[in-house]
Amino acid sequence: MRIAKPVQRVIDCFSKLPGIGPKSAQKLAYYLLHVPQIELDNFALALSDLKRTTMLCQECKNVSETDLCPICNDSSRNKKVLMVVEHPMDLLAIEKSGRFNGVYHVLHGAINPLENIGPDEIFIDALLMRLQKNGGLIEEMIIATNPTMEGEATAMVILNKLKKLDMKTKVTRLGIGIPTGADLEYADELTLRQAIDGRREL
Amino acid sequence: MRIAKPVQRVIDCFSKLPGIGPKSAQKLAYYLLHVPQIELDNFALALSDLKRTTMLCQECKNVSETDLCPICNDSSRNKKVLMVVEHPMDLLAIEKSGRFNGVYHVLHGAINPLENIGPDEIFIDALLMRLQKNGGLIEEMIIATNPTMEGEATAMVILNKLKKLDMKTKVTRLGIGIPTGADLEYADELTLRQAIDGRREL
The missing domain is CATH 1.10.8.420 (RecR Domain 1)
Structure with missing residues (x-):
């Protein structure tokens, strides 16, 4: 049937x-x-x-109903700090944390040779153009791509391109370590290694 | 945001x-x-x-594109055996088994007092009318409602209504027992009890 x-x-x-x-x-x-x-x-x-009825924000490439998204349009946001994320949902997750008051740049993916996604398939060039256009305005760029192979590769590519441009923007990466509520026993080696490297004084 | x-x-x-x-x-x-x-x-x-673009088959109430569904319209199906199921997806599951060549009746639900579904909310009356209309043509009715509280209650209600009508149709119920591939150790008591009652000679 x-x-x-x-x-x-x-x-x-x-x-x-x-x-x-x-x-x-x-x-x-x-x-x-x-x-x-x-x-x-x-x-x-x-x-x-x-x-x-949606478009990508001219400035940050987030999904928006208007040319400029509500975040880029918000004068209370600190335009000197820029956070680079892979996906619009990552941006939402950061917003929910309530800890970030800067602006964003959404790459819409990460470099992934296995899926034929190279640097030109995501909004890396748009990011660099934005940094150049804004000159010294952006003081810190936080690269918040995922701590995966693809996310790390993307972060490295952005960093290298930035060095070639001789920009003086401070570049940081989101802290990597053991998530709250997790169990040391079950954490993978790489995370533990990075958690040790990234230890903080109390 | x-x-x-x-x-x-x-x-x-x-x-x-x-x-x-x-x-x-x-x-x-x-x-x-x-x-x-x-x-x-x-x-x-x-x-x-x-x-x-869909309707319910006049005869069996299965979802159909035509007044009579392909199964009710199929002269090679045995119209003397009728299987009563709760949902169209149950019908598909039985068809996949390839073991049944009769016709169906889809109730579109099971009696569930907690959700305000009584005998009038599902196609029980249509089933009885169909049995009466076809007189002695239907020799066996297999009640294949789920072996849950709701399915069992529905089977009982159908059986009682049928007895009141003084119909001589043979009524059977799908075999209940341990499914293939399952482990005796993890079977619940009720299933085991019914599997023992329903044991077959080899």
Whole structure:
């Protein structure tokens, strides 16, 4: 027995999403059959409007509804400190911490040779242009790419390009160590090694 | 920082789906920002067409594109054996097993007093009318509701209603026992008890 075509179509769409397997996709499609038509139409509209009504902020490349995103537009933010993140969701995580009042630069990825993502596929050049344009205004750049192979490679590439430009911006990296609530016993060697190197005086 | 409205709208839609938490919904929405517009439009169309282009089969209440679903319309299926299932996905699971060549009746739920689902909220009356209409044609009815509290209650209600109608249809229930590949050690008592009661001669 084949599944009714309209249901199969919805299953196929869900299956393409990351983290949703064929079984979950089926469950979702059959669930939606019991949802009011108005909600389905709202969902449909939200999807087709998603990219049409958003853009990347001219300055920081975060997803925005306006040319300049609310953070770049906010005069109370410290424009002298710039944090470089891989993804818009990383930016949200930092914002939630409430500890950062500077501005951001979203790379939209990290260098990953296995997936054919080189320095030109992410917004590294835009970052360097922004630094040059702003001259000495930016005093510190915090590279907050993920502490993974890809994130570290990206950080290194940015640092090297910056050196070639002979910029005097101070460059820092987010502290790497054991996360709160974790157990030393289960921490991996690399994290432990970096936690020892990055020890602080109390 | 609030998330751009069009992104938030998509996050809200995904969050309403079963099994998708707020974090996954966020991940999916940001993922979709990198998908071509044509795919988003296809997804949107599939969603808004889902209910508009499907109906319930007049006979068995399975989701169908036509008045009669492909199974009820199939002359090679044995119309004398009827299997009662809770959901369309249960029907698909039975079809996959390849062991059943009869027809189905989909209840679209099980009796669940806690969720205000009584016998009138699911297609029990339609089932009884179908049995009466077909007179003695249906020789066996296999009640394949889930072996849960709700499924068992539903099976009992159907059986009682059938007795009142003085129908002579043979009523059976799917075998309950230890699933293949499972471990006796971890089987619950009820399953073990039913597996012992339902033991077969080799």
